[in-house]
Amino acid sequence: MALLALAPACGFSSSGGGTDVGPPCFGSVVRICFDAGAVPMAPRSLPATEIDTDKTASGDLCDQNNDQKASYCVVTGAPLTLAAGAVLTAHGDKPLVLLSTTTMELLGDIDVSSHLG
Secondary structure, rough: OOEEEEEEEOOEEOOOOOOOOOOEEEEEOEEEEEEOOOOOOOOOOEOOEEEEOOOOOOOOOOOOOOOOOOOOEEEEEEOEEEOOOOEEEEEEOOOOEEEEOEEEEOEEEEEEEOOOO
16 A cells, blocks of 8 residues: 655755755655755656656666665656646555655546555
8 A cells, every 4th residue: 555745845954064964855754865966857758657666777766866765666756747637547556756856747647546356
């Protein structure tokens, strides 16, 4: 079963004072920190698709350049959009996190409900 968490860029924080700045991090409910130079900067338009949150193969939507990749499927973009009429579904043991480092426009449907039987 997948759980959806949205992590808007307004949760950005970094270490204060001095020249030793920590990794760029986003989110307040789920804190996601990115590897050096791996902060999402490219726009992403989510397709009408099904996401397996447990899958980590190359080409998958789950970002693998963050400190939470073992616990969450983090889908990133700058901005992140889902067109009107598109349906995004997700399943798997890892919760789904949609994270935009700029704006997020989710006009379609996101289904992370349980469909047993």
